Amino acid sequence: QPRTAVTLIGLGPMGQAMVHSLLAAGHQVTVWNRTASRADEVVAAGAQLADSPAKAVAASDLVILSLTDYQAMYDVLGSATDELKGRTVVNLSSESPEGTRRGAEWIASHGAQFLTGGVMIPAPMVGTPDAFVYFSGPADALSPHEDVLARIGAVRYLGEDPGLAQLMYQAHLDVFLTSLSSLLHAVALLETGGIKPTASIPELMQTLAGIPPMLAVGEDFGAQLEAGQHPGHLSTITMMGATADHLVEASEAAGIDTDLPRAVQAHYTWARSRGYGGENWSRIIDAxxxxxR
Ligand code: NDP
Structure with a gap:
């Protein structure tokens, strides 16, 4: 039995992986990409290549975008606005929440429903059991297409505000990008002590992996933050702040970037200056x- 037709525009690593997952589930997939040669592989796998964005949009009720940002959406769909009417556009591209809301208004002004999404996994994990995607926008736009969208990853719906999925996406990347930079900062610091990345990374991984169990121990961390409670019986702002100072000094002495540790140090400096020295490190949230405050 033929499954729903889907159009996918944007064939970077993410878009290509999505097409493969949709084809594997039996969907009829129409694709378009600015650089046509990027469609070769998915066409060989069974996708149809449209020769214009307008034809790609016209091919399916559900149109998924996987582009670098929302400017690319305007660039691509600007020539296909007549075809948008009555369709559902799902934009899985990165954008600021504000830019996303403007994009939602633009799509709505052309008579289409709009959902925004944040895909929380890299391309090789698309369609695997660990994949998940945040969506926001009108609930009635999501429900008819939920089964198809679940081929990309588990659907996590956040609410009507189109900016919410982006806010969640960016919050995850907040953790991700700063962790990656801090990991490489630590690698560089150890290099100055003669410890090479092959040796340092397995050591440092223990701290990365140790954070989830640390936050899960004892009291509910989220509930404490909500209640504004920062009990300092296991660690204090004074202790952690001194460590933050030492990290800046060590980075300076090693001749590596000090901006990253200084940003962290500033949180503790603020908390110490307000007299929170005896509280848990979590008080820095108020900085x-x-x-x-
Ligand atoms: P790429 O940057 O590799 O691909 C982006 C796509 O956008 C390409 O098809 C590109 O076309 C197209 N594009 C960019 N600008 C324009 C434009 N002005 N006009 C027309 N087409 C344009 O992205 P990814 O596949 O890596 O990512 C897609 C989205 O998914 C991004 O928003 C990213 O933040 C997000 N994401 C990426 C992850 C990853 O691991 N890669 C993980 C989770 C989310 P062309 O081929 O012609 O250049």
């Missing part, structure tokens, strides 16, 4: 969110 980060001035609106809540």
């Amino acid at each position: 980060i969110r001035p609106y809540a």
Whole structure:
């Protein structure tokens, strides 16, 4: 029995992986990409290549975009606005929440439903059991297409505000990007002590992997943050702040970047200056969110 037709525009690593997952599930997939040669592999696997964005949009009720940003959406769909009417556009491209809301208005002005999404896994994991994707936008736009979208990853719906899926995506990347930079900062620091990356990375991984169990121990971390409680019985701002100072000094002495450790140190400096020295390190959240002080 033929499954739903789907159009996918944007064949970077993510778009290509999505096409393969949709084809494997039996969907009829129409694709378009600015650089046509990037479609070769998915066409060989069974996708249809449209020769214009307008024809690609016209081929399916569900149109998925996997582009670098929302400017690319305007560039591509600008020539296909007549075909948008009555369709559902799902944009899985990165954008600021504000830019996403403007994009939602633009799509709606052409008579289409709009969902935004944040794909939380790299291309090789698309369609695997560990894959998940945040969506936001009108719930009634999502429900008819949920089964198809689940071929990319488990659907996690956040609410009507189109900016929410981006906010969640960026929050994850906040953790991800700063962790990656801090990992490489630590690798560079150890290099100055003669410890090479092949040796340092397995050591440092223990700290990365150790954070989830550390946060899960004892009291509920989220509930404590919500309650504004920062009990310092296991670690204090004074202790962690001294460590943050030492990290800046060590980075300076090693001649490596000090901006990253200084940004962290500033959180502790703020907390110490406000008299929070005896509280848990989590008090630095108030250095980060001035609106809540
Ligand atoms: P790429 O940057 O490799 O591909 C982006 C696609 O956008 C390409 O098809 C490119 O076309 C197209 N594009 C960019 N600008 C324009 C434009 N002005 N006009 C027309 N087409 C344009 O991205 P990825 O596949 O890596 O990622 C896609 C989205 O998914 C991004 O928003 C990214 O943030 C997100 N994401 C990526 C992950 C990853 O691991 N790669 C993981 C999770 C999310 P062309 O081929 O012609 O250059």
